[in-house]
Amino acid sequence: MNEFVSAGLIGVSLGAQYALLALGFTLIFGILGVVNFAHGGFYVVGGYIAYGFVSHFGVPYVLAVVIAALLTGAIGYFFELFIVERLVEDDLATLMLTLGLYLVMSTGVLVAFGPESPQFEFPVSGTLQIGAFHLPIENIVVFVVCLLAIAAVYILLYRTDFGRALRALADDRQVAAAQGLRPRLLFPLAFGVACGLAGLTGALVTPILSLAPHVGDPVLATSFLIVILGGLGSVGGATVAAFLVGLVEAYSSVYLGGSKGALALFVLVLIVLVVRPTGLFGREVRGA
Amino acid sequence: MKNASRYFTRSAIGGLVIGMTGLLAGHADAACELKLGVIGTLSGPAAQWGLALKGAVDYVAAEYNAQGGIQVGNEKCQVAVTAFDGKYTAEGAAAGANAMVSQGVKFIIGPIGSPEMTGLKPIALRNNLLVMGDSYAKNAIGPQWPLVFHSGPGPSGWADPIVKVAKAKFGIKKVVIVAPNDQGGTDIASVDAVAYKNNGIAATEEYYQRGTANFQPIVTRIINMQPDAIDTASSPPGDTGTIAKQLRLAGFQGPIGHLGGPGTEEIARIAGGMDVLKTFYWYEPIVIDEKIQEIAVDYKKAFNADRPENNLFFQWVGAARMVTKAISKAGTISDTKKVAEALRSLPVEDPNLGKGLWIGQEFFGINQELSFPFGIGTIIDGKMQPIIKQAAATGK
Numbered sequence: 001m002n003e004f005v006s007a008g009l010i011g012v013s014l015g016a017q018y019a020l021l022a023l024g025f026t027l028i029f030g031i032l033g034v035v036n037f038a039h040g041g042f043y044v045v046g047g048y049i050a051y052g053f054v055s056h057f058g059v060p061y062v063l064a065v066v067i068a069a070l071l072t073g074a075i076g077y078f079f080e081l082f083i084v085e086r087l088v089e090d091d092l093a094t095l096m097l098t099l100g101l102y103l104v105m106s107t108g109v110l111v112a113f114g115p116e117s118p119q120f121e122f123p124v125s126g127t128l129q130i131g132a133f134h135l136p137i138e139n140i141v142v143f144v145v146c147l148l149a150i151a152a153v154y155i156l157l158y159r160t161d162f163g164r165a166l167r168a169l170a171d172d173r174q175v176a177a178a179q180g181l182r183p184r185l186l187f188p189l190a191f192g193v194a195c196g197l198a199g200l201t202g203a204l205v206t207p208i209l210s211l212a213p214h215v216g217d218p219v220l221a222t223s224f225l226i227v228i229l230g231g232l233g234s235v236g237g238a239t240v241a242a243f244l245v246g247l248v249e250a251y252s253s254v255y256l257g258g259s260k261g262a263l264a265l266f267v268l269v270l271i272v273l274v275v276r277p278t279g280l281f282g283r284e285v286r287g288a
Numbered sequence: 289m290k291n292a293s294r295y296f297t298r299s300a301i302g303g304l305v306i307g308m309t310g311l312l313a314g315h316a317d318a319a320c321e322l323k324l325g326v327i328g329t330l331s332g333p334a335a336q337w338g339l340a341l342k343g344a345v346d347y348v349a350a351e352y353n354a355q356g357g358i359q360v361g362n363e364k365c366q367v368a369v370t371a372f373d374g375k376y377t378a379e380g381a382a383a384g385a386n387a388m389v390s391q392g393v394k395f396i397i398g399p400i401g402s403p404e405m406t407g408l409k410p411i412a413l414r415n416n417l418l419v420m421g422d423s424y425a426k427n428a429i430g431p432q433w434p435l436v437f438h439s440g441p442g443p444s445g446w447a448d449p450i451v452k453v454a455k456a457k458f459g460i461k462k463v464v465i466v467a468p469n470d471q472g473g474t475d476i477a478s479v480d481a482v483a484y485k486n487n488g489i490a491a492t493e494e495y496y497q498r499g500t501a502n503f504q505p506i507v508t509r510i511i512n513m514q515p516d517a518i519d520t521a522s523s524p525p526g527d528t529g530t531i532a533k534q535l536r537l538a539g540f541q542g543p544i545g546h547l548g549g550p551g552t553e554e555i556a557r558i559a560g561g562m563d564v565l566k567t568f569y570w571y572e573p574i575v576i577d578e579k580i581q582e583i584a585v586d587y588k589k590a591f592n593a594d595r596p597e598n599n600l601f602f603q604w605v606g607a608a609r610m611v612t613k614a615i616s617k618a619g620t621i622s623d624t625k626k627v628a629e630a631l632r633s634l635p636v637e638d639p640n641l642g643k644g645l646w647i648g649q650e651f652f653g654i655n656q657e658l659s660f661p662f663g664i665g666t667i668i669d670g671k672m673q674p675i676i677k678q679a680a681a682t683g684k
Contacts, residue, residue, distance in 0.1 A: 003508070003512055006508050007505065007508060010504045010505050010508060011505075013504075014502060014504070014505075017502075110331060115330065115331050115332070115335035115336075115339065116335060116336055116339070116554055116597070117333075117525075117526055117529065117554060117557060117558050118557065119557040119558070119560075119561075121560050125537075125560070127537055127538075127539065129539070134537065134538050134539040136534075136537040136538075138537075139504075139537075208533075209501055209502055209530055210333075210501075210526055210529055210530045210558045212332070212333065212335075212526055213331065214331055214332045214333070215501060217499065218499050218500070218501045219501075221499075249505060250504075250505045250508075251505075252505075253505030253506050253508075253509060254505050254506075254508050254509045254512075255509075257494060257495065257506075257509065258466075258469065258494065258495055258496030258497055258500065258506045258509075259469040259495045259496065259497060261497075261505065261506075262497040262500075
């Protein structure tokens, strides 16, 4: 029973981290129709910005996380404004552009910081022991921050004019533009918010795992898997799928082991896609 | 007439360019250059191992070049190093080997990981490349690859003495060995498991998907098996650091081993310090004494930078020196079979690392494995203990 509850807690904790990552990924696809292959790069850069500010400038970790989210958001904003925007209608070109940006980011980090992992510790450590359960305090903090960030994204999307405008553009770009919404103004902002989320996740999660130039690779793979499972472009779908993936990963790894656990996850995604090719909450055709 | 004149001018310029190119090519041929290829993991969680390799080959090349080059027959050849990131994958190392062949490289120092060695060997065999690699795979070397040598023994050489020391110090009765689920993990974990079992310790192997970032679920599974110790085998330093951190956070208090490649400094950095590692034991390829420390001092002088952090660096210096000595003895920079013959006949001896042995016949069926004295590292109560020196493994 302890094992079962432990696995559940780990799954929910993983799910929150995955949800924060996947929300950014699915936002960009849902609104701009762009598959952002640089998403893992923003995660890595977010981690290194936070690390750089903490270790080189002595900035408190909390402030460094905020700076990382803002700077990665700014990079995303300008990248969309000056580069992606010109080719936003060309799926292949945007795919290559974002892939190129990822290579530039990961190589840039490699050149600047070297390939080895630096010592980047979470400011709070220790374990909360409740009965037979060991709950790392850093995981609890990250979990709470992730939940708050996810709530903030939902408020932004569903309770503000900015969010309504973005959803209108996602539904039907031409009609929304005819109503006076300005994609050229809103797209870079949406891209910036999404990249800021990836940067925030990187700054939050890398101190509890590890920070190195390559750590964006699995992030991209996981984000992609989650948004495919949830339905490309669906914010709700990505959130549900993230928690589902976290739980499946936790339970399958605990009960089946690391190798079979990974297999179980992909088998689940395969089955879902066979039954529902558009994913759990995906639509048949994107309006935008 | 005007066209004919233009044609003549173009032909004359073209001829001049071709002539100059030929002249330059002739000049290039005349200058003797020994190209040493380095294929290793230069990025990712095992990058420390690759950086140690590249740093060592750069150092050995600089040693020769400072003396005007390496003596090959009647001439002195400059030593050049060309490196390729194998990314700890078979396809990465295979691409590297093909790139080396296209550049005329005949001697490869590396690779490091078993997947890399698996990808590289067929290309090395096809192109008669001499390889001095460091994979711990069960088939890293063998009679079917006569030009492939091993820079140091794998767990078949050193796991048993380390397990004996760990058992005596920590009273281990049950161990879980965790490693990646590819050849770079399974071949090492299974040999480690035999060493534990031969010493009366119950051993269970547990594998994870290479590329795993968060080990929390696997850590929970392992702790539920209630082992006395957990051995991370050949898990790269990046993975081992995260595993160690998460094991301690999950309440595991027992010793953590790393009977694979070294990298304790990086593991401690990721885990959060020596205090987090608390009780730790590992294979140390070299015991650093004053004589070996001289290499680090010379490296600093030559490159104005500290030597690569991972201690595999010293082992690679010894291996690269053995290959270059064999090239010098064979008097050729192109006939790899002749160089291999010379290498086999050389006594294992290094001015800094001391005397060693050629081993491998018992485990691999071929005596092409270098074995220098090695060490056993331990951290007890968060404090690094002096490395325990062991004689060169005999492989028996």
